[in-house]
Every structure is written in structure tokens, then in C-alpha cells.
Amino acid sequence: MAVKRPTHASSEGVRKSMQSNRSRDTGPELALRRAAHALGLRYRVSVRPLPAIRRTADLVFTKAKVAVFMDGCFWHGCPEHHTKAATNAEYWAEKVRRNRERDAETDRLLREAGWTVVRIWEHEDPIPAARLIAETVQASRAQMFD
Numbered sequence: 001m002a003v004k005r006p007t008h009a010s011s012e013g014v015r016k017s018m019q020s021n022r023s024r025d026t027g028p029e030l031a032l033r034r035a036a037h038a039l040g041l042r043y044r045v046s047v048r049p050l051p052a053i054r055r056t057a058d059l060v061f062t063k064a065k066v067a068v069f070m071d072g073c074f075w076h077g078c079p080e081h082h083t084k085a086a087t088n089a090e091y092w093a094e095k096v097r098r099n100r101e102r103d104a105e106t107d108r109l110l111r112e113a114g115w116t117v118v119r120i121w122e123h124e125d126p127i128p129a130a131r132l133i134a135e136t137v138q139a140s141r142a143q144m145f146d
Contacts, residue, residue, distance in 0.1 A: 028122040035130035064140040
């Protein structure tokens, strides 16, 4: 017999909804990858830029040392689209606060290791976002040969 683990979900429906949230290959992430690929960019998907640190970037350009993160509006507290949770609001506010804190720490650790970090909000148009990534990768590659 399966043992139910305690959950922070306020109801069974919320728990199921939370479980269905994907950590990778979301619609916005796939659209960004397609747009980046169409620009000729080749990248690694969902890998740790720094293997010793348990943080996974959505797109990684290993040689250029560029890590791209696509941040969800709810999970990362988008200033434009984030909405406060109707139930269990305190828990979710703290969760988002911790996510933002971890994001800032991740950015700092990567920068200290010589990486360039690009953060894209899930609501952003993937075409201009992919162009920004391409420009960043090209600039990083150019710096390597200076």
C-alpha cells in the first residue's frame, strides 16, 4: 500500500495541478528553443553549467559560457504577471521569495565562474528573446578570441 506524503497543497485538486507542472520542456521553453535553433544556435538542454552546483539552466552554451534560464511568471515573481495565490498565500509568497533569492545566488555564482547569465520571462516573445541570446553568445565568443 502506498504511503501518502504530507503536502503543502490546500486540496487534492491543487496537489494534482502542482504535480502536473513540468520542470522542463514547457510550451514557452520549447518555443524559445525552436527560435534559437532557427537562428543557427546549438546548445545543451537542461544541464548544470557548473556541475558542482545543483542548478540547471534551460539552455547552455558550454564553450561560450552562456547559461539561459526561462523563468515562470508565477514561480519567479514576474513584476508584470505574478499573481498572489488565493489559498495558502503565505506559503507561496515565501516559496517565490526563496526562488528569487536562489536565482540571484545562481547568477552570482555563475558570473564569479566566468559565465554570462541570460534570464527570459516565460511571457516574452521567443523571437526577440532568441535574438538576445544569439547576440550574447556571439559577444561571449568574440571575447574569447580577444
